[in-house]
Amino acid sequence: MLKSFVAKRAALLTACVTACLGIGAPAMAAWQPTKPIEIIVPAGAGGASDQMARMMQAAIQNNKLSPTPIVVTLKGGANGGEGLMDMLASAGDPYKMVISNSAIYTLPLANKLPFDWRKLTPVSILAFDNFVLWVNAGSPYKTTQDFVEAVKKEPAGAFKLGGTGSKREDHILAAAVERIAGVKFSYIPYKSGGEAATQLVGDHIKVNVNNPSENVAVWRAGQVRALCVFDTEPMNYPAKVTADQSWKDIPTCKSQGIDFQWIMLRGVFLPSGVTPDQVAFYQDLLGKLVQTTEFKDYLEKQALKPSDLKGAEMVKFLEKDEALYKDLMTQSGFVATN
């Protein structure tokens, strides 16, 4: 134990001496952090982004992937607008990364927040989150068709659909489902997906479109039923989660008559004005992170879709995704006009 410790120290020392004397190839003079790295979470405590940041912090520290510690800072004001604006103001600071979701499109569009993701440096998209159509387990709707039929029979707006916030991903999805299925819900905005989950279990709303991780606890307890997932193919997790169902067993909404794909990025950005060396360090760090068992466990537990988009590919995706948001939000009248 002691021996290996001494050996490690010696190796470190050698490495340091080599680096300090510039013996290593100068062409590979890779950037290394010399003070703690801050992960900005543009969301509240306990939410999906916060959990992701804590997992990254734990995985990076336990596997010693970074020479300096990781700190998590919550800046959740204005649905994350506070954290995003903070990133804008931190140009050139390579010690700040933000984990963002589609708020990077919705906040500028719906709230005229002077933010543009092009003013940040995209590093990589770590995962995509799916959306599932959920109803209370005690309700008579066994399939998506049952459900749509039932909604059509009632007067428009009789069914309450709960989601996170207003003019955001859940609300946009709900409006798209209304158009495609030819139905009308009353959309109820809650502060968090967890709230939307318990409100569904308590039968205060009839349906929600929560991410898998937001509903998994009540799904396993047999309190809600999953009708379909808004993706082109079923989620790729075949292990049983409830007594008789796995994530993979949930059919796609397309196969059930609602032809719509809706996924949300969970991506990492640096501020603008950072050097390519610094970006390379973070891409390498996150590349190692996704190989850790902690990260793989986390993906499976939250039923997230793995992603390896980075660099130019990531920018291409962001542009396409933003256009989709803009189109859907315009159709639903969520874009601020004045």
Add this chain to the structure above:
Amino acid sequence: MEALDSLLHGFGVLLTFHNMLLMLVGICLGILVGVLPGLGGPNGVAILLPLTFTMDPTSAIVLLSCIYWGALFGGAITSILFNIPGEAWSVATTFDGYPMAQKGQAAEALTAAFTASFFGSIAAVMLITFLAPWIATFALRFGPPEFFAVYLLTFCSFVGLGKEARHKIVISLALGFLLAAVGMDTVSGELRMTFGSVEMLRGFDFLVAVIGLFGISEILLAMEEHLAFKGQEAKIRLSVVWRTWLTLPRYWVTLLRSSAIGCWLGVTPGGAIAASFMGYNLAKRFSRDGANFGKGKIEGVLAPETAAHAAGTSALLPMLALGIPGSGTAAVLLGGLMVWGLQPGPLLFVEQKDFVWGLIASMYLGNIAGLIIVLATVPLFASVLRVPFATIAPMIIVSCAIGAFAVQNAMFDIWLMLGFGVVGYLFKKTGIPLAPMTLALVLGDKAEDAFRQSMIGLDGGLGIFWSNKLVGTITTLALVMLFWPLIGKLIDLARGSGRHEPAGAAGSGSSRA
């Protein structure tokens, strides 16, 4: 009896040298962060969370939850000594705690506060131990109308039971509502009253406001009075603890009532803050000596502390059983649970018996250990008041500034704190109570969200607040509270010549209405 077996199992898990040591460390750290205004439980837990990643979940939650208990105890200390609430729920403790300290009874007030905290926590833990599944089901019955009714009850009890002139209470409440509306509106998804400023995006943080309104304004007042400070003859003998304890059994009704209020509001996310105010107001109304509340009555310390801690403790139950955090600290702990590989939710109690019952057992032991530690420090803290005010005032201001900064790591918040300090000073000069404003600042946007969520849909109309027995009862109770002064008068009239009756709740109500 199954619960008792499980609890014994939990004690078995907990009683290792390692876990007991973590418990003591956690409590001491918690008291420390609780004493510093602004740097409360949520911050303390968040700072130490990374240290627990490599621990097993039971040890980790023991350490973090003990920080929480410590912070709950520690929050009362600055409220009583300096009129600066260390935690949001300690605001009501200042009403009588600070006057007691000024009369030289700081040690008595601290002892009463700690003992009441302990009583409230233990009541809530017993509730969790024996009724957890039932409470989890009960909490599910709360939809938007029920939540709104609870908030309405809190506001109405303030107006109806408050001692100050009612129009001043309403002014204070209204200003609080206005400030609470700044920032992102959940229901419309629009930004309100941010005026294009990035700093305003996050709205007004409650803690920043409280530190300014109470702490800074108190310093300003003291400066005006030529730095006179009346707490110097504070007794610092440990025997004060025993003498104070001997007087406590007399207040058993207050303790029980506050525990019940706290447990109930903790389970619904009305939370510890609402509980402490309601506990205080009800104790004032139903006490035989209600008129002397606010002048340094021990009952006025016992009532809010018991309620706040019962609520703070029972707030952990919705987090464990539903995955919905009942408080800021609970939200941070929730993030921790996921990292340790646990999934909060209905199955946690079934699948993770070691963890859940270890945690519940640690609530019992942690509170007992916490009580012993804080009581031992009573003389130490009380003697702080012997330091000349001119020396200690700058230190208080610095610690207030650090606290305000720590809430969001924002320099802007320090300016806000100073601004609120001036507002607090003007309020105190004009006799407008500060507490309604702080209450409205915390619960205002939640109440607004709940009201507007209730109004969405085809059944949206005021009738929804009487649409079932639960919400109907709470709403009616709220209106009774609001009109209590009038109702009290009517009861007096109906009694006619019933003057030989002892001056009870109704009597004192009419005398002020």
